Amino acid sequence: MTATGSDTRVALVTGGGGGIGSAVARRLADEGAAVAVVDRDDAAEAVAGRIRDAGGRAEAFLCDVSAESDVAALVEKVSGRLGAITDLCCVAGSIRRGTVPDLSLADWHRSFADNVDSVFLMCRAVLPLMERAGRGRIVTVASGWGLRAGEKAAAYCTAKAGVVMLTQAMALDHSxxxxxxxxxxxxDTRTPMLAREARQLGQSDTEFLAEAADRPLGRIGTPEDIAAAVAFLAGPDADFVTGAVLTVDGGGSV
Ligand SMILES: NC(=O)c1ccc[n+]([C@@H]2O[C@H](COP(=O)([O-])OP(=O)(O)OC[C@H]3O[C@@H](n4cnc5c(N)ncnc54)[C@H](O)[C@@H]3O)[C@@H](O)[C@H]2O)c1
Known part of the structure; x- marks a missing residue:
């Protein structure tokens, strides 16, 4: 694929092979963006393929976005192949359920690497390019558990609180x-992450999903529900919005 003109929207979506990330990638492609679908899992290739089959523009990039050298190379590759990155969506993340005594130091570090280092490294690589261009949109994906703690998820809650604060610090510095x-x-959103959580807690999928649906709107979220919020924050209707944390949880935190 050739590089694009300066007015073209180029969106880089991390975790693009996963449940929410793939919905974000499809949604932004539907809105006309050329999309870099980034994941350490080769599911990213299938997501990019589906977007192209539907007439959109997308390329897959295999990358561990918690690894400093991989991220620098990724940003160079994406800019070269698709054009200057205008939208960065940091969706990649992972969960290891457990109380503090349940968790190894390696679990703790993995949680910070996948959820927080990934956002720091991607933004550190992309912000100078956006500053040079004089524009850019970044949307991070934290969790309701980055705002209010949940049970048996000590590392994840702490890491996601870090994502919220990092987002707001960057909004102050770069707006x-x-x-x-x-x-x-x-x-709670219906993705492979939820099935992994059920397994980690020794619960059946059915039991876990029933508990997750117990919220004012009476269902769990779909990846498309979350992608719509990401698209809003990245889009022109949110031109006066920065440093915001948009909770999308069917009223679960009310
Ligand atoms: N599903 C939920 O209920 C839920 C709720 C709140 C927040 N979230 C957050 O939404 C985001 C997406 O989660 P999901 O539910 O789609 O899960 P998912 O497991 O389907 O997708 C996550 C994707 O991120 C990728 N990834 C993780 N670490 C990576 C790394 N270091 N480098 C490259 N890729 C990496 C994985 O390979 C996977 O494809 C995550 O940040 C998650 O914490 C999910």
Whole structure:
């Protein structure tokens, strides 16, 4: 694929092979963006393929976004192949359920690497390019559990609180340069992550999903519910929005 003109929207979506990330990638492609679908899992290739089959523009990039050298190379590759990155959506993340005594130091570090280092490294690589361009949109994906603690998820809650604060710190620092930085905080959303959590807690999928649906709107979220919020924050209707944390959880935190 050739590089694009300066007015083209180029969205880089981390975790693009996963449940929410793939919905974000499809949604932004539907809105006309050329999408870099980034994941350490090769599911990213299938997501990019589906977007192309539907007439959109997308390329898959295999990358561990918690690894400093991989991220630098990734940003160079994406800019070269698709054009200057205008939208960065940091969706990649992982969960290891457990109380503090349940968790190894390696679990703790993995949680910070996948959820927080990934956002720091991606933003550190992309912000100078956006500053040079005088515009850019960054949307991070934290969790309702980054705002209010949940049971048996000590590392995840702490890491996601870090994502919320990192988002707001970057909004303060970089909005004057024309870069808006916002966060979506999803509640339980039907993706492979939920099935992994059920297994980690020794619960059946059915039992876990029934508990997760116990919220004012009476269902769990879909990846498309979350993608719509990301698209809003990245889009022109949110031109006066920066440093915001948009909770999308069917009223679960009310
Ligand atoms: N599903 C939920 O209920 C829920 C709720 C709140 C927040 N979230 C957050 O939403 C985001 C997406 O989660 P999901 O539910 O789609 O889960 P998912 O497991 O389907 O997708 C996560 C994707 O991120 C990728 N990833 C993780 N670490 C990575 C790394 N270091 N480098 C590259 N890729 C990496 C995984 O390979 C996976 O494809 C995560 O940040 C998650 O914490 C999910």
């Amino acid at each position: 004057p340069a024309g870069i808006r930085v916002n966060c979506v905080a999803p509640g």
